[in-house]
Amino acid sequence: MSKAHLELTGVQMAFDTPAGPFIALDDLNLKIDKGEFVSLIGHSGCGKSTVLNIVAGLLKATRGGCVLDGHEVNEPGPERAVVFQNHSLMPWLTVYENVELAVQQVFRKRMSKRERKEWILHNLALVHMDHALDKRPGEISGGMAQRVGIARALAMKPSVLLMDEPFGALDALTRAHLQDSLMEIQQELNNTVIMITHDVDEAVLLSDRIIMMTNGPAATVGEDLAIELPRPRDRVTLADDPAYVRYRQAVLSFLYEKQRFPGKEPASEKDDGQQQRTGETRRGLRAIA
Numbered sequence: 185m186s187k188a189h190l191e192l193t194g195v196q197m198a199f200d201t202p203a204g205p206f207i208a209l210d211d212l213n214l215k216i217d218k219g220e221f222v223s224l225i226g227h228s229g230c231g232k233s234t235v236l237n238i239v240a241g242l243l244k245a246t247r248g249g250c251v252l253d254g255h256e257v258n259e260p261g262p263e264r265a266v267v268f269q270n271h272s273l274m275p276w277l278t279v280y281e282n283v284e285l286a287v288q289q290v291f292r293k294r295m296s297k298r299e300r301k302e303w304i305l306h307n308l309a310l311v312h313m314d315h316a317l318d319k320r321p322g323e324i325s326g327g328m329a330q331r332v333g334i335a336r337a338l339a340m341k342p343s344v345l346l347m348d349e350p351f352g353a354l355d356a357l358t359r360a361h362l363q364d365s366l367m368e369i370q371q372e373l374n375n376t377v378i379m380i381t382h383d384v385d386e387a388v389l390l391s392d393r394i395i396m397m398t399n400g401p402a403a404t405v406g407e408d409l410a411i412e413l414p415r416p417r418d419r420v421t422l423a424d425d426p427a428y429v430r431y432r433q434a435v436l437s438f439l440y441e442k443q444r445f446p447g448k449e450p451a452s453e454k455d456d457g458q459q460q461r462t463g464e465t466r467r468g469l470r471a472i473a
């Protein structure tokens with residue numbers, strides 16, 4: 185039986201394509217402790233969402249697997265809540281009703297009606313959305329809708345919160361506010377969080393550990409970087425902190441020197457964008473080839 189809270193062992197993921205199997209992930213191993221905040225970072229198409237979907241139980245690894253608290257993950261479950269980049273709220277339900285739907289699913293038998301109501305209000309207050317209970321998703325901003333999505337996920341009391349670029353579609357200020365709220369909430373609740381991000385600063389600011397993935401196909405864990413910065417963390421103070429700067433450089437070096445272009449020497453800084461696009465195009469072509 186696994187001792188880690190969450191453990192991915194020898195994971196291989198092969199997708200069927202018209203040209204035969206496409207090996208997206210190969211021999212990926214990852215152990216995560218309870219309450220850890222882990223970010224997955226890597227170039228576009230390397231397999232981050234595939235990893236998250238395997239943990240969520242939405243995809244089944246072709247080899248190896250995922251064990252959570254000693255039980256193999258074979259299907260989605262309420263103890264693993266997922267927050268996507270676009271909030272995915274029900275447009276015809278109010279803010280309150282959207283969270284209520286999730287709470288009913290999980291706690292209908294375990295909480296009285298009054299307890300459920302208090303719990304819904306508590307979670308919406310956590311993300312500072314208790315002032316808009318009767319609004320529908322179309323009547324609130326993208327950042328507010330994303331807050332409600334996070335409240336809905338937290339209200340399920342998941343032991344693992346899975347976030348696929350949760351702040352990717354938001355403007356910089358809203359993003360900063362939500363990152364701060366997430367840090368506060370996570371400190372209070374001690375959930376395990378796995379978050380996909382493309383933002384190096386976000387990864388360093390929020391994470392206990394950054395998992396850097398190699399380029400696909402057959403992607404795996406390239407580097408595993410523990411972020412030992414004291415909490416609570418303040419973005420303004422950290423900006424000049426030598427340790428923060430070193431962590432940031434380590435991730436940038438992985439992404440733009442070590443993994444920038446598989447099988448080739450790093451090119452000059454000037455054509456970075458071109459290299460990046462070419463790499464992505466190649467991976468895209470391999471995926472459909």
Ligand SMILES: Nc1ncnc2c1ncn2[C@@H]1O[C@H](COP(=O)(O)OP(=O)(O)OP(=O)(O)O)[C@@H](O)[C@H]1O
Pocket residue numbers: 199200201206208226227228229230231232233234235400467468471
């Ligand atoms: N259902 C599928 N069938 C075939 N190939 C797939 C399928 N799903 C994903 N892939 C391929 O697997 C690889 C990993 O995809 P994945 O979406 O996990 O990457 P990602 O790192 O999350 O990308 P991004 O950062 O762009 O969201 C890609 O090459 C993708 O084209």
